[in-house]
Structures are given as C-alpha cells and as structure tokens.
Amino acid sequence: MNTSSKRPFSRDQRTVIVYGMLVFVLILVILQLWLLTATMNAWLGGDDSVVWPAAAVSAAVFALNAGLLAYLGRIERTRRLAE
Amino acid sequence: MPDASDPRHRVDPAINTPGREGLTGTAPASLYAPSVERDQITIAPDFAPADAQPAWRQDFPIDWPQDLYVERRDFMKFLVLTSAAFTLGQVWIGVQNWYRRRGGRPPMQRIAALDDLAINASVVFTYPTEHDPCLLVRLSPSEFVAFGQKCTHLSCAVIPRPEEGSFYCPCHEGRFDLRTGVPIAGPPRRPLTRVLLDIRGRDIYAVGVEERTI
Numbered sequence: 701m702n703t704s705s706k707r708p709f710s711r712d713q714r715t716v717i718v719y720g721m722l723v724f725v726l727i728l729v730i731l732q733l734w735l736l737t738a739t740m741n742a743w744l745g746g747d748d749s750v751v752w753p754a755a756a757v758s759a760a761v762f763a764l765n766a767g768l769l770a771y772l773g774r775i776e777r778t779r780r781l782a783e
Numbered sequence: 784m785p786d787a788s789d790p791r792h793r794v795d796p797a798i799n800t801p802g803r804e805g806l807t808g809t810a811p812a813s814l815y816a817p818s819v820e821r822d823q824i825t826i827a828p829d830f831a832p833a834d835a836q837p838a839w840r841q842d843f844p845i846d847w848p849q850d851l852y853v854e855r856r857d858f859m860k861f862l863v864l865t866s867a868a869f870t871l872g873q874v875w876i877g878v879q880n881w882y883r884r885r886g887g888r889p890p891m892q893r894i895a896a897l898d899d900l901a902i903n904a905s906v907v908f909t910y911p912t913e914h915d916p917c918l919l920v921r922l923s924p925s926e927f928v929a930f931g932q933k934c935t936h937l938s939c940a941v942i943p944r945p946e947e948g949s950f951y952c953p954c955h956e957g958r959f960d961l962r963t964g965v966p967i968a969g970p971p972r973r974p975l976t977r978v979l980l981d982i983r984g985r986d987i988y989a990v991g992v993e994e995r996t997i
Contacts, residue, residue: 715852722855725862732869739876744935745973746994748880755873762870765863772856 708779717775721768728761825849892989894919894929897982903945907932910978910989917978918943918950919987920961927987930964931976941975950975964995973997 709717739754825846827836833844889911900906900921910917916932920943930950932940939954949967950959957969964975979991 711848711852715848715855718852718855718859722859722862725859725866729862729866729869732866736869736872739873741973742996743876743880744994745996747996748884751873751877751880755870755877758870758873762863762866765866769859769863772859 708782709775714775714779718772721772725765725768728765732758732761888991889989891981894980894987894989897985897987900927905943905945908989911992916940917976917989919978919980920945922962927980927982928962928964929978929980929989930959931978931992933976934959934971935966935973935975936969936971965997
C-alpha cells in the first residue's frame with residue numbers, strides 16, 4: 701500500500717462516504733424486511749421450501765452491511781491515528 | 784541546479800524581505816497553512832461566524848457538520864443492528880420449521896358423530912393440539928368442512944355464518960368462504976388452515992391439516 705492511500709479522509713469526505721453507505725444499507729434493510737415478511741407468509745402458509753434460502757440471503761446481506769460498517773470504523777481509526 | 788553566479792538566477796533581496804512574502808510569491812508554504820485544521824472548525828447551524836452567535840451558543844457551540852456526520856454514522860449503526868435482527872428472525876423461522884417438521888403428521892382424531900350435526904350446524908374442536916381450535920361445519924347431508932378457527936390476520940377466533948356462506952372475523956371485519964376457507968373480504972390474505980376429514984362409519988375424523996398460501 702502506498703502512502704497516499706493511508707491519508708485520512710477529511711470530515712467532509714467522510715460525511716459523503718457515510719451518506720453513500722447509508723443509502724445502500726437502507727435499501728438492503730428494506731429488502732431484508734420484505735424478505736422476512738414474505739418468508740413468514742410462505743411458512744405460515746405451509747410452504748417451507750424458501751425458509752433456508754431466504755435465511756442465507758438475509759445472512760449475506762447482513763454480512764455486507766456489517767462489512768460496510770467495519771470499513772467506516774477503519775476510516776475513523778485511520779483518522780485518529782493520523783491526529 | 785542553477786548557477787548562483789549567473790545574474791539571471793539571482794533573487795533580488797528587496798522582494799524577499801519580511802512583510803512582502805505574500806505579495807511576491809516567494810513566501811514559504813507554511814505561511815499559508817491554516818492555523819486550525821479544517822475538520823476542527825466549529826460551524827454553527829446558521830453558518831454565521833462565532834462572534835455573531837448568541838452567548839449560549841458561544842458557551843455551548845454545536846459543530847453542525849460534525850453533528851451531521853455523527854448522526855448519520857450512528858443511524859447506520861442502528862440500521863446494521865436492524866439488519867442483524869432481521870437475519871435472526873429468518874433463522875428463528877428456520878428453527879421453528881425444523882420443530883414443525885420433526886412433529887410429523889398429526890394423529891387421527893374423532894371429532895363428532897354424523898348424527899350430532901344438523902345442516903348448517905357447526906361444532907368446535909381442537910386439532911392437532913389443544914391450542915389449535917377448529918370448526919366443523921355441515922354444509923349438506925353428505926358434505927362437511929373443517930377449518931382452523933384462528934383468523935390468518937391476527938389469530939382472532941372466526942365465527943361460522945352459514946346463512947351468509949362465510950366465516951366472519953369480528954376483530955377486523957375479515958371474511959372467509961365457508962366452503963374453501965379462502966379470504967373474501969377484510970385484511971386476511973391467507974386462507975384458513977384446512978382440517979382434512981375422513982368419515983368412517985357414522986363418525987367424522989380429523990386426519991391432518993393443510994396450510995395454504997392461496
């Protein structure tokens with residue numbers, strides 16, 4: 701990794717980044733909500749074929765969200781180290 | 784490297800004297816360096832300078848951009864927590880499904896004798912467990928239907944109304960078709976749980992349940 705990539709983002713840059721992440725995470729969470737209600741409806745209706753595939757997709761989406769949050773934490777740590 | 788003895792590369796000392804640095808362009812870069820880092824500048828919500836702010840805000844300044852950033856970051860943390868809760872909910876459905884499958888097919892259970900029910904009469908029974916109230920309705924001399932009594936909207940007990948050809952849920956005005964259990968009015972979207980029947984001799988038996996999505 702070169703030196704320039706370690707330069708911490710400014711506050712304005714971080715705000716833009718967090719806005720972008722927020723929009724992405726918000727869309728994914730809405731998708732998860734729909735997935736949960738659709739799965740619950742199907743399961744209560746006796747169709748259990750979608751239960752585990754839906755759980756796997758939901759877990760993957762959560763991993764993506766958690767990864768984005770971890771990246772945000774890394775940005776903040778880089779900034780703190782630079783101060 | 785320029786030759787210092789060459790007059791073309793010599794800098795006139797007059798233009799590099801203290802106080803003229805900003806005018807001549809010969810000042811060191813540090814002269815233009817801000818005294819405060821940009822990230823540390825406190826900006827009020829009305830973007831007016833600090834001196835123009837009321838006394839209370841000068842005493843307790845709110846850094847608006849920083850506040851905005853922290854607010855969005857914390858909201859994102861909350862969303863990720865919500866995402867975790869949804870995933871947990873999916874896994875919970877999976878675990879419940881495992882328990883449901885492990886239970887297997889419910890045993891056969893006698894409900895009533897054929898002669899106990901007049902046409903359009905109904906009887907309440909529980910099947911497959913004591914926590915699952917059901918309704919048996921006689922539609923004609925040879926036609927019987929049985930459904931779970933829990934409304935598929937919010938589990939209120941439905942009431943048979945044979946004269947209207949429907950089951951009625953008094954909680955939210957839901958209605959289900961008496962013959963099929965399919966929702967025909969109100970908020971319910973899924974049909975009632977159908978109880979499979981078998982007539983043996985003069986008795987009616989419940990032999991299974993059928994959940995349906997449509």
